[in-house]
Amino acid sequence: MALRLFDSLSRELRELKPSHPDGIFRFYNCGPTVYAPAHIGNFRTFIINDVIRRLLELELGPAHVRHVRNLTDVDDKTIKRAQEEGRSLAEVTRQWTDKFHADCAALNCLPPHVEPAATAHIREQIDMIACLVEKGNAYRAADGSVYFKVSSFDDYGRLSRVKERQLDPGTSLAGKPQAADADEKEDASDFALWKAHKPDDGENAWASPWGRGRPGWHIECSAMSKKHLGDTIDLHTGGEDLLFPHHENEIAQSECCNGVPFARHWYHSKHLLVNGAKMSKSLGNLYTLDDLVAKGFSPMAIRYALLMGHPRKQLNFTLDSLHAAERALATLRAYRATLPATGITENVFAPVQAALDDDLNTPAALGALFTIVNRRELQADAGSFDRVMTALGLKLDAPVATKSEIPTAILALAEKRWAAKLAKDYATADALRKELTAAGWSMLDRKDGYSLEPSKQ
RNA sequence: GGCGCGGUAGCCAAGUGGUAAGGCCGAGGUCUGCAAAACCUCUAUGCGUCGGUUCAAUUCCGACCCGCGCCUCCA
Numbered sequence: 373m374a375l376r377l378f379d380s381l382s383r384e385l386r387e388l389k390p391s392h393p394d395g396i397f398r399f400y401n402c403g404p405t406v407y408a409p410a411h412i413g414n415f416r417t418f419i420i421n422d423v424i425r426r427l428l429e430l431e432l433g434p435a436h437v438r439h440v441r442n443l444t445d446v447d448d449k450t451i452k453r454a455q456e457e458g459r460s461l462a463e464v465t466r467q468w469t470d471k472f473h474a475d476c477a478a479l480n481c482l483p484p485h486v487e488p489a490a491t492a493h494i495r496e497q498i499d500m501i502a503c504l505v506e507k508g509n510a511y512r513a514a515d516g517s518v519y520f521k522v523s524s525f526d527d528y529g530r531l532s533r534v535k536e537r538q539l540d541p542g543t544s545l546a547g548k549p550q551a552a553d554a555d556e557k558e559d560a561s562d563f564a565l566w567k568a569h570k571p572d573d574g575e576n577a578w579a580s581p582w583g584r585g586r587p588g589w590h591i592e593c594s595a596m597s598k599k600h601l602g603d604t605i606d607l608h609t610g611g612e613d614l615l616f617p618h619h620e621n622e623i624a625q626s627e628c629c630n631g632v633p634f635a636r637h638w639y640h641s642k643h644l645l646v647n648g649a650k651m652s653k654s655l656g657n658l659y660t661l662d663d664l665v666a667k668g669f670s671p672m673a674i675r676y677a678l679l680m681g682h683p684r685k686q687l688n689f690t691l692d693s694l695h696a697a698e699r700a701l702a703t704l705r706a707y708r709a710t711l712p713a714t715g716i717t718e719n720v721f722a723p724v725q726a727a728l729d730d731d732l733n734t735p736a737a738l739g740a741l742f743t744i745v746n747r748r749e750l751q752a753d754a755g756s757f758d759r760v761m762t763a764l765g766l767k768l769d770a771p772v773a774t775k776s777e778i779p780t781a782i783l784a785l786a787e788k789r790w791a792a793k794l795a796k797d798y799a800t801a802d803a804l805r806k807e808l809t810a811a812g813w814s815m816l817d818r819k820d821g822y823s824l825e826p827s828k829q
Numbered sequence: 830g831g832c833g834c835g836g837u838a839g840c841c842a843a844g845u846g847g848u849a850a851g852g853c854c855g856a857g858g859u860c861u862g863c864a865a866a867a868c869c870u871c872u873a874u875g876c877g878u879c880g881g882u883u884c885a886a887u888u889c890c891g892a893c894c895c896g897c898g899c900c901u902c903c904a
Contacts, residue, residue, distance in 0.1 A: 402904075403904090404904075405902095405903090405904095410904085411904090413903090413904060414903095414904045415904085416904070417904035418904075420904095421904095444902095447902070448902070449902090449903095532832085532899090532900090533832065533833095534832090534900085560901085561901075563901065563902080564902085588902080589902045590902075610904065611903080611904030612833095612834095612898070612899070612904080613898085613899070613903050613904065614903090614904070615899080616832095616899070616900070616901075617900095617901045617902075618901090618902070620901095621901085621902095640904095641904075642834080642898080642904095643897095643898065643899095643903090643904070644904085645897070645898090648896080648897085649897085650897080650898075650903095676852095677841085680841060680842065680852075681841080681842065681843095682842085682843075684834090685834075685835075685842095686834075686835075686897065686898070687841090687842090688840095688841070688842095689841090690840070690841070692840050692841070692853070692854080693840075693841045693842090693852090693853080695853070695854090696840080696841065696852055696853035696854080697841095697852080697853085698853095699852075699853060699854095700851095700852050700853075702866080702867095703852085703867090706866080706867060706868090727843090733843075735841090735842055735843050735850095735851080735852090736842095736843050736844075736850075736851085737843095738842090738843090738851065738852075739842080739843055739844095739850045739851035739852080740843095740850080740851080741851085742850085742851050742852065743850065743851065746851090748868095793862085793863090796862080798862055798863065801862085801863075802862095802863055802864085805863075805864065809864090814864080814865070815864080815865085816864080816865055816866075817861095817863085817864075817865075818866095825865095
């Protein structure tokens with residue numbers, strides 16, 4: 373069964389297929405800007421892309437998928453952060469790249485095959501800008517910046533339908549100042565390919581044919597996808613916010629330079645809402661992975677919760693839904709334990725796979741999964757169950773606090789209670805359980821011992 | 830103002846022109862010193878409002894109300 377996915381450009385469901393003779397599917401996913409910890413909205417996008425990657429590998433075989441996801445390690449935000457902290461840009465971006473990798477691993481996202489960083493591809497970006505200047509699609513402004521001339525590309529705006537958009541005075545946009553470099557541009561819609569060095573940039577500048585400076589944001593994806601995947605890629609993805617201007621600009625740069633179609637398929641996932649509103653620090657509803665782990669939730673429950681909504685629909689993330697995810701995983705864990713290892717030939721989980729193949733309908737897939745789980749008369753084996761869990765990227769390892777994380781005072785209480793229980797002194801045992809609960813710990817009795825878990829907040 | 834999306838049980842959330850998946854919560858039960866876990870049963874005459882089309886609409890059409898996103902560097 374082949375994966376059908378909505379294409380943002382043609383606005384229809386289309387099957388994903390490799391187009392190159394080598395049969396390798398070329399997949400480019402816009403990655404993070406590494407200047408701070410990623411939040412769960414970022415991770416929704418990366419998890420959705422991880423499921424796409426997994427489905428492609430399931431269908432085509434792991435050797436036939438090439439997944440590239442970039443790291444934006446030079447831009448206004450990374451530079452600003454480095455300047456504020458008095459550290460080098462490389463130091464700051466290294467720190468947040470490592471954190472991003474750790475978070476991805478905790479969320480069970482497969483690492484991309486190539487993870488190119490913008491600062492490691494300055495040469496390629498300069499080459500591409502030079503190509504655009506030479507072809508008349510770009511021009512150097514007086515200050516040494518280079519801009520893409522939007523009017524030189526007839527097809528500009530096809531992805532975002534920008535020609536149908538109008539800016540009307542008296543609206544939210546009217547008060548916004550134009551970019552500081554607006555005066556240098558020939559037209560307000562032109563965008564920077566190369567930004568001339570400014571005092572604020574500190575040491576973060578590279579030599580170029582147009583003078584010292586740094587690449588604009590959009591050019592890195594055009595240059596790096598060209599280098600690592602070729603002139604035409606099979607799938608290009610990102611969050612909905614990237615559709616315009618980022619992806620529109622990438623198309624303009626790549627197609628003007630390369631002279632061939634840039635991406636055969638575009639896919640954009642919708643943003644996450646938290647408690648019904650866009651995440652923002654001022655609303656206090658912006659969560660990082662660490663924020664939620666600190667509240668006692670497991671990374672796998674976070675992944676599950678982020679898959680509970682359709683990727684092309686805004687998902688309202690709440691702590692309640694995270695709790696629901698945690699419980700749902702526990703049920704799956706218990707179900708998994710009842711399954712024989714192998715031996716069932718019929719794949720009862722086919723409806724789950726079918727839902728995923730149908731435009732990545734993860735909530736329908738989870739629904740189908742539980743429908744099967746609830747019908748115990750259906751014969752399933754662990755192998756087929758594991759395959760569908762692998763497609764979703766859900767791991768069922770029991771999250772248990774390790775001994776070392778438990779305060780000794782808590783351990784002592786637990787030991788006393790266990791002794792009281794063995795002595796059948798239930799009054800004392802119950803009193804000690806209450807003390808543990810008050811201290812924020814749950815004591816789970818088993819036949820031959822006990823375990824301690826932090827209570828959920 | 831332009832472009833686009835959505836309003837389905839207490840919460841999250843699929844879906845279809847033919848009479849509402851699933852998860853959580855809640856209620857009852859089995860089991861267990863207690864607690865937890867596990868398992869079983871139940872839980873929307875209803876799908877924003879009002880019209881229209883139709884034998885039949887939550888699903889199609891229209892109007893309206895409400896919410897959300899994007900509109901030049903936010904996944």
